[in-house]
Amino acid sequence: LSMYNFIQIYSTKNYFNEVNCNTYLGYINTLADEKSLIGYHTLMNGYMGKIGSPISKTVFKCLDKKPNFSKAFSMLVNRPTSDCHLKKSRIHNSSYPAIFYLYGLGDVEQDYDKAYELFSNSGDYSGIPDLAYLAYMNFMGMGVEQNPNKGIGLTIELAKKISVDKSPEDFTKNQKEQ
Numbered sequence: 280l281s282m283y284n285f286i287q288i289y290s291t292k293n294y295f296n297e298v299n300c301n302t303y304l305g306y307i308n309t310l311a312d313e314k315s316l317i318g319y320h321t322l323m324n325g326y327m328g329k330i331g332s333p334i335s336k337t338v339f340k341c342l343d344k345k346p347n348f349s350k351a352f353s354m355l356v357n358r359p360t361s362d363c364h365l366k367k368s369r370i371h372n373s374s375y376p377a378i379f380y381l382y383g384l385g386d387v388e389q390d391y392d393k394a395y396e397l398f399s400n401s402g403d404y405s406g407i408p409d410l411a412y413l414a415y416m417n418f419m420g421m422g423v424e425q426n427p428n429k430g431i432g433l434t435i436e437l438a439k440k441i442s443v444d445k446s447p448e449d450f451t452k453n454q455k456e457q
Contacts, residue, residue, distance in 0.1 A: 282306040283306075283310065285303075286310075287334065295337055300341035307321065311323075311354070321334045321335050322354065323351055325342065326338070326350045326354065327346055327375075328346035348379065351385065352386065355371060373398065377394045377398045377409070378394075380397065390422075391416065394412075394416070396422075398413050398416070408437070411434070413433055414429075414430045414431075417430035
């Protein structure tokens with residue numbers, strides 16, 4: 280608990296100090312080694328350069344703002360899981376690994392077929408635009424036979440899912456008022 284409290288305190292910009300990086304990384308690595316879910320995922324996100332949380336952002340700063348995709352992928356495939364985390368549609372089982380395969384990040388060999396398969400397994404609410412990746416891959420013939428019509432169809436399907444609450448006129452009016 281004290282390690283986690285230290286990590287939380289020193290992840291705020293008021294207390295961040297590069298001198299503390301070795302201690303900071305040591306503590307978060309210890310938590311990850313002990314399979315602390317928050318510590319593990321935070322460290323993994325820091326290695327990916329995914330800096331949505333202050334703690335992941337501090338990990339990334341302590342790594343000189345250089346992602347370590349090899350370490351991130353290793354952590355991704357070896358992360359602690361329970362039965363509810365094993366579904367193919369979970370973001371950590373589909374979208375994240377798919378991106379590693381699509382771009383060949385770290386030690387992962389680029390594999391369009393594997394990327395396409397993993398993007399196809401993703402759920403609707405992963406936060407990653409899997410449908411956009413699938414549309415592009417169909418359009419370009421990456422991991423699947425080239426099919427521009429299917430790519431366009433998936434793009435239209437994606438556009439239909441985008442919520443638009445205001446008309447363009449309302450948006451322009453709102454911008455002028457601000």
